[in-house]
Amino acid sequence: MKRKLIAAVGAAAMVAGVTACGSDDDSGSGGGDKTLTVWAMDGSAPDPWAKELNKAFEAQHKGVKVEIKVQQWNGIQEKITTALSEDSPPDVLELGNTQTAGYAVTGGLADLTDMKSELGYDKWNKGMVPSTELDGKLYSAPWYAANRAVVYDKKVFEDAGVKPPKTRDEWVAGLQKIKDKTDVQPIYLPGQSWYVFAGFLWDEGGDIAAKDGDKWKGTLAGPEAQKAMEFYKKLNSFSTAPKDADEATPQQSTDVVPKGKVASWIGLGWEAAGAIEAIEKAGDKADFGYFPIPGKTADTPGKVFFGGSNLAVSERSPNKELAQEWLKMATSEKWMKKYAEATEGGLLPNSPAAQVKPAAGSFAEAMVKSSEAGALTPITPGWANVETEPNPIKEYMTKVLKGTSPGQAGKDADKVIDERINKS
Structure with a gap:
């Protein structure tokens, strides 16, 4: 392709x-x-x-x-x-x-x-x-x-005795084993990969914004967002990726993964293909496996954008x-x-x-x-305004990862979302 x-x-x-x-x-x-x-x-x-x-x-x-x-x-x-x-x-x-x-x-x-x-x-x-x-x-x-899936290095997973997980708990346990048994970064997950966070938020039954009468209101200050960020923060703790950048800064597939020392990462098909191409161009061979982003239970995969x-x-x-x-x-x-x-x-x-x-x-x-x-993100004409840089969702994530309470960071983000999403 x-x-x-x-x-x-x-x-x-x-x-x-x-x-x-x-x-x-x-x-x-x-x-x-x-x-x-x-x-x-x-x-x-x-x-x-x-x-x-x-x-x-x-x-x-x-x-x-x-x-x-x-x-x-x-x-x-x-x-x-x-x-x-x-x-x-x-x-x-x-x-x-x-x-x-x-x-x-x-x-x-x-x-x-x-x-x-x-x-x-x-x-x-x-x-x-x-x-x-x-x-x-x-x-x-x-x-x-x-949609995104998890890309993993088969050899690293095998060396650590880890199999592709079916649930969130298995996922975290596997990352811990990789951390304990290898010198490889268990997962590369930048602090502002908001599409990934959105999936965790949907898993909790929440959303980035919700309809309130004739208006839309940001909902990142809610308990669902807090739970989603707690899980995101747990995954991010296994990563050395920057907390104030997204997956494209630097480009994870071509600028990070090909340099080695990354056991897994979350990306799209074109990113996986780009990583393989970059690794082969450097004279090495990629041996990737792939699995769906795990959900809370084995019978349902995690939500994805x-x-x-x-x-x-x-x-x-x-x-x-x-x-x-x-x-x-x-x-x-x-x-x-x-x-x-x-x-x-x-x-x-x-x-x-x-x-x-x-x-x-x-x-x-x-x-x-x-x-x-x-x-999908909220279906409303004003949604494009929300994604405009500086993206309030990204800023919310970075604040939480750097120690701000999810409630306060959520309130700050919701103010910006409220203003932007209701503009035509």
């Missing part, structure tokens, strides 16, 4: 674009020498899949040509916002799942509510659905998602019906299965029925096991 493709998934502000539309059952309506414009992010879709999809769509819609315009990540949010306000926007866009609501509230996206049945709404992955809707209306279809993308149609599209037909084809079970095959199972398609069986022992296998526990 191309690293660019998977790298797209980890970004919190993921806004993107892909290719083609239509339905496998379309009779070939539409046509008349029209061009359907699709914004696709650099590296977002495998070329063979996109070309096959477009060819099938064009065959069903005589006189229609699908034109893919590849976009770069830098500045894409502003570019999409501007494009959606113009008279001739792209017909179809790929939007980051945490950002879709922000575009929907502006009126820039077409209402797809009447198409739920045609789009296969009831068969979509339940963890992906919330990001596609706003105020009870459907504004996009889920395309793909990915679903980073991914949705496909939407511009409200002002000059070819709205064609665009909707394209979206219907691109997100159908048939084409989502082809997509999953093209990405070698490394990304989760919008429907469990389209998921291909990943290779045994692969990162994808661990990721799929966690997918049933996928979750």
Whole structure:
């Protein structure tokens, strides 16, 4: 799988674009020498899949040509916002799942509510659905998602007599054994890996913010957040990672892990691939294993953040019906299965029925096991403001790890979240 493709998934502000539309059952309506414009992010879709999809769509819609315009990540949010306000926007866009609501509230996206049945709404992955809707209306279809898993050094675990854990308690006990029996850092976990913390918070039944009447309020001062941070702090105690930085500063996969002395870390598929590449480039050989982030009990994996993308149609599209037909084809079970095959199972398609069986022992296998526990940040147009640096969630985590009480740190963070999340 191309690293660019998977790298797209980890970004919190993921806004993107892909290719083609239509339905496998379309009779070939539409046509008349029209061009359907699709914004696709650099590296977002495998070329063979996109070309096959477009060819099938064009065959069903005589006189229609699908034109893919590849976009770069830098500045894409502003570019999409501007494009959606113009008279001739792209017909179809790929939007980051945490950002879709922000575009929907502006009126820039077409209402797809009447198409739920045609789009296969009831068969979509339940963890992906919330990001596609706003105020009870459907504004996009889920395309793909990915989540984090634990990457571990098989030799270090074997030397310490540790097996992949099934529960939180087993996880901590294993890290302690690695600490006692080896000179390797049991886990590399920076203080500001807030996506990981969010999973622990969801495990406790809490969230970063909650609806309070017509407003949203931060909830990091609550008992659920305190319990989540207590567990995060316990894991962090086995790590020498900085308490005031995230997993990208330095980049854990390419700047930390390849230097050795790291028994395990939490990351995405593209990070695992990047670490393997960097280790091999240095003349060594990586021997990684993977397991889902453990939950409190063995029967349920820990909650994980679903980073991914949705496909939407511009409200002002000059070819709205064609665009909707394209979206219907691109997100159908048939084409989502082809997509999953093209990405070698490394990304989760919008429907469990389209998921291909990943290779045994692969990162994808661990990721799929966690997918049933996928979750999203609060679905509200103002969420993007919360993630803006300085990120109050990150600052909250650092304060707690450096000794501030979770209650006080939570109150400080909630003030910032309250102000930001209620801005449109």
